[in-house]
Amino acid sequence: MYKIAIVPGDGIGKEVMKAALHVLEALNIDLEYEFGEAGDECKEKTGEALPQKTIDIVKKADACLFGAAGETAADVIVRLRQEMELFANLRPVKSYPGTKALFNDLDFMIVRENTEGMYVGEEELSEDGNTAIAKRIITRSASERICNYAFQYAKDNNKKKVTGVHKANVLKKTDGLFKRVFYEIAEKYNAEGIEAEDFYVDATAMYLLTRPQSFEVIVTTNLFGDILSDEGAGLVGGLGMIPSANIGENGGLFEPVHGSAPDIAGEGIANPTAMLLSVVMMLNYLGEKESAKLLDKAILEVLAEAKTVTSDLGGNSNTMEMADAIKKRI
Amino acid sequence: MYKIAIVPGDGIGKEVMKAALHVLEALNIDLEYEFGEAGDECKEKTGEALPQKTIDIVKKADACLFGAAGETAADVIVRLRQEMELFANLRPVKSYPGTKALFNDLDFMIVRENTEGMYVGEEELSEDGNTAIAKRIITRSASERICNYAFQYAKDNNKKKVTGVHKANVLKKTDGLFKRVFYEIAEKYNAEGIEAEDFYVDATAMYLLTRPQSFEVIVTTNLFGDILSDEGAGLVGGLGMIPSANIGENGGLFEPVHGSAPDIAGEGIANPTAMLLSVVMMLNYLGEKESAKLLDKAILEVLAEAKTVTSDLGGNSNTMEMADAIKKRI
Numbered sequence: 001m002y003k004i005a006i007v008p009g010d011g012i013g014k015e016v017m018k019a020a021l022h023v024l025e026a027l028n029i030d031l032e033y034e035f036g037e038a039g040d041e042c043k044e045k046t047g048e049a050l051p052q053k054t055i056d057i058v059k060k061a062d063a064c065l066f067g068a069a070g071e072t073a074a075d076v077i078v079r080l081r082q083e084m085e086l087f088a089n090l091r092p093v094k095s096y097p098g099t100k101a102l103f104n105d106l107d108f109m110i111v112r113e114n115t116e117g118m119y120v121g122e123e124e125l126s127e128d129g130n131t132a133i134a135k136r137i138i139t140r141s142a143s144e145r146i147c148n149y150a151f152q153y154a155k156d157n158n159k160k161k162v163t164g165v166h167k168a169n170v171l172k173k174t175d176g177l178f179k180r181v182f183y184e185i186a187e188k189y190n191a192e193g194i195e196a197e198d199f200y201v202d203a204t205a206m207y208l209l210t211r212p213q214s215f216e217v218i219v220t221t222n223l224f225g226d227i228l229s230d231e232g233a234g235l236v237g238g239l240g241m242i243p244s245a246n247i248g249e250n251g252g253l254f255e256p257v258h259g260s261a262p263d264i265a266g267e268g269i270a271n272p273t274a275m276l277l278s279v280v281m282m283l284n285y286l287g288e289k290e291s292a293k294l295l296d297k298a299i300l301e302v303l304a305e306a307k308t309v310t311s312d313l314g315g316n317s318n319t320m321e322m323a324d325a326i327k328k329r330i
Numbered sequence: 331m332y333k334i335a336i337v338p339g340d341g342i343g344k345e346v347m348k349a350a351l352h353v354l355e356a357l358n359i360d361l362e363y364e365f366g367e368a369g370d371e372c373k374e375k376t377g378e379a380l381p382q383k384t385i386d387i388v389k390k391a392d393a394c395l396f397g398a399a400g401e402t403a404a405d406v407i408v409r410l411r412q413e414m415e416l417f418a419n420l421r422p423v424k425s426y427p428g429t430k431a432l433f434n435d436l437d438f439m440i441v442r443e444n445t446e447g448m449y450v451g452e453e454e455l456s457e458d459g460n461t462a463i464a465k466r467i468i469t470r471s472a473s474e475r476i477c478n479y480a481f482q483y484a485k486d487n488n489k490k491k492v493t494g495v496h497k498a499n500v501l502k503k504t505d506g507l508f509k510r511v512f513y514e515i516a517e518k519y520n521a522e523g524i525e526a527e528d529f530y531v532d533a534t535a536m537y538l539l540t541r542p543q544s545f546e547v548i549v550t551t552n553l554f555g556d557i558l559s560d561e562g563a564g565l566v567g568g569l570g571m572i573p574s575a576n577i578g579e580n581g582g583l584f585e586p587v588h589g590s591a592p593d594i595a596g597e598g599i600a601n602p603t604a605m606l607l608s609v610v611m612m613l614n615y616l617g618e619k620e621s622a623k624l625l626d627k628a629i630l631e632v633l634a635e636a637k638t639v640t641s642d643l644g645g646n647s648n649t650m651e652m653a654d655a656i657k658k659r660i
């Protein structure tokens with residue numbers, strides 16, 4: 001039995017979460033759900049975007065499924081990542097059949113540092129309001145932790161290369177440190193046949209378009225990972241397709257990369273794929289490899305068939321219809 | 331007569347600069363060149379990547395053509411931008427015929443703030459080497475200046491929309507300030523029929539792939555502009571195609587967005603297009619609209635014909651052959 005914290009959040013977060021819970025019924029695993037509130041609606045109701053009660057629920061669970069939050073997303077998700085030390089944010093860029101992807105042959109992983117960099121929240125605005133300063137903090141320990149994770153991920157998943165991404169020509173000290181640590185860790189894994197290379201973040205943004213097939217695992221700092229993974233989503237058909245895992249020593253939180261999408265919220269037409277693929281990542285994390293495989297296969301089949309899919313995928317099914325088609329395939 | 335500072339720099343910088351000077355012979359304008367050294371080779375020789383003498387040459391000139399610098403690029407180009415207050419970095423994303431572009435219908439401008447943000451060079455490494463901190467500085471004055479520039483550019487070039495790009499959900503104070511100023515300036519131009527919208531930088535990185543046609547003018551802070559413009563290059567066939575203008579109150583510096591490309595330097599096979607389009611931008615800046623048009627048309631014709639083009643464009647001409655074909659068309 002696993003305890004799963006369910007935090008649907010706002011907008012389509014709630015809709016794709018409903019789809020996920022529907023599909024999960026078909027899998028033979030014993031899950032106990034505990035629901036937590038967070039996001040804009042929660043703030044409206046309780047005064048807080050992320051009540052302590054929700055944090056406690058998430059902390060006590062074996063894993064958390066998170067939908068999406070609206071305007072308050074940063075206060076909710078960034079805080080959860082930091083409170084729970086979910087230091088590794090995994091964002092697969094993978095081409096699926098039946099999508100309007102620019103590339104149909106991609107399969108790489110972006111490993112994003114999830115606790116520091118530009119996300120430390122250390123900012124000042126001068127009294128006259130004319131100058132603002134934000135701090136970008138890079139530490140050896142967090143850099144070691146994330147680079148180790150990325151290389152170990154490569155090893156465990158039979159990948160042969162890790163690409164470190166930074167802007168050390170301009171951010172000489174912060175990214176100089178990150179780059180140095182990256183190559184220290186790389187050396188350890190070199191003996192195991194895993195290659196290392198590094199690029200500037202700007203060049204990487206271009207290479208993702210000119211030779212995306214060359215990437216296997218990318219490891220980078222927080223904000224660069226944020227930007228590159230959304231670009232990665234664009235490569236494979238949009239945010240509707242990209243799941244993510246936030247992993248720490250003591251927990252995992254799984255969420256679609258997309259947001260609450262106020263423009264389509266309430267219509268029940270959101271693509272549930274990113275959320276369902278996040279469930280696959282959660283099942284793998286819990287060690288339920290068989291269930292993960294079953295669900296992944298079912299999603300793939302429904303995408304490939306391209307009949308019962310949502311409008312962003314060229315179909316005219318709604319969220320629950322697509323989810324149901326996937327459930328039936330399991 | 332115009333005084334033009336010529337700073338070829340390193341690697342293919344020198345090669346594409348030679349191509350540019352060759353092509354310029356065909357135009358009927360009185361240019362006086364003064365050559366300046368900068369970059370890796372210069373550092374090797376003189377101990378400095380950017381000697382004061384070169385800065386003086388650039389400062390005295392009406393405009394500067396810059397090739398590319400190698401490892402020392404940041405010390406050369408970032409310093410030149412700051413020393414000369416070249417506050418606006420213009421990076422057109424435009425589809426040209428005959429290129430292996432992902433999209434063949436793009437034509438928008440990225441206006442990048444060029445003096446502050448993450449490029450202020452304020453960084454510290456702790457004594458034990460374990461923590462590094464960089465400052466990101468955003469000021470009202472620089473934000474006003476760049477947003478004004480972007481909206482005025484839109485007006486002058488018959489564009490109907492300006493998109494402000496930031497990460498104000500996480501960088502609440504620095505990008506909060508930038509976003510606030512963006513909408514203040516937007517209001518002034520609203521009466522003139524120019525629309526304003528704003529997106530997060532991560533979403534923008536995706537929209538550049540899922541609906542790039544929707545952009546007309548993008549205005550953003552320094553590092554985001556750096557990343558998004560390289561992504562833009564990827565959209566239209568790579569860095570070999572993208573010119574740029576660095577504009578200030580008292581000068582302009584024009585350079586291809588690509589670097590010194592050590593991998594192909596010395597072979598004479600670099601695509602001269604980005605450099606030649608930078609010359610077009612310079613001619614427009616100098617007010618030589620007719621010459622600019624002539625050169626632009628010649629470049630376009632040679633690209634469209636796709637016969638005398640470099641290997642990255644699917645041809646087998648070298649740099650000077652392609653340049654010569656363009657020169658002959660003028």
Ligand SMILES: CC(C)[C@H](C(=O)O)[C@@H](O)C(=O)O
Pocket residue numbers: 073074077078226257499500532
């Ligand atoms: C909502 C926002 C704070 C968040 C981030 O920047 O990390 C989101 O863009 C993401 O990528 O999960």
Ligand SMILES: CC(C)[C@H](C(=O)O)[C@@H](O)C(=O)O
Pocket residue numbers: 169170202403404407408556587
């Ligand atoms: C060389 C580097 C410092 C520079 C930058 O980051 O601005 C380059 O990438 C550019 O875009 O002109």
